[in-house]
């Protein structure tokens with residue numbers, strides 16, 4: 001068999017398996033969103049543990065509710081600790097409105113980051129209605145496992161780079177407000193507590 005055909009077959013099987021794993025997305029509106037925890041929930045401050053092969057069924061079982069919650073919010077990322085699950089995985093989708101590019105990142109880690117920094121306004125589904133400009137590396141190189149268990153390396157910049165760093169922070173119990181001055185952080189946390197009380 002010519003080599004090209006082999007590669008093509010492998011790729012087709014691969015795409016098919018990813019599509020099957022996320023086939024619920026075609027009817028995502030009918031899926032009940034998993035409730036998202038709001039700070040200061042202690043699990044948001046805990047370091048999540050690595051996902052093992054034994055965890056994969058559990059991870060997959062949470063994907064429909066998590067994607068539903070992320071798209072409904074709407075948000076561009078959601079990490080497992082935000083639904084009370086102390087496992088190192090997160091969802092990301094930074095596609096433009098009306099389009100979708102869902103990614104599931106298992107055990108993601110930043111392996112390289114640019115010296116060049118960029119400031120971008122961030123928000124967080126666990127700190128509803130709170131926004132602030134955060135300075136982070138402009139681009140990063142990340143390694144993660146996909147739903148097939150394959151190790152993937154990718155480079156990202158701009159919005160995706162910000163989003164990846166924000167989500168990986170969640171797996172280490174870090175919130176975007178931790179990148180701000182203590183004064184700004186306290187102001188946001190007080191405002192959030194007040195708003196949550198008034199709900």
Ligand SMILES: [Zn+2]
Nearest residue numbers: 123124125126
């Ligand atoms: Zn967040």
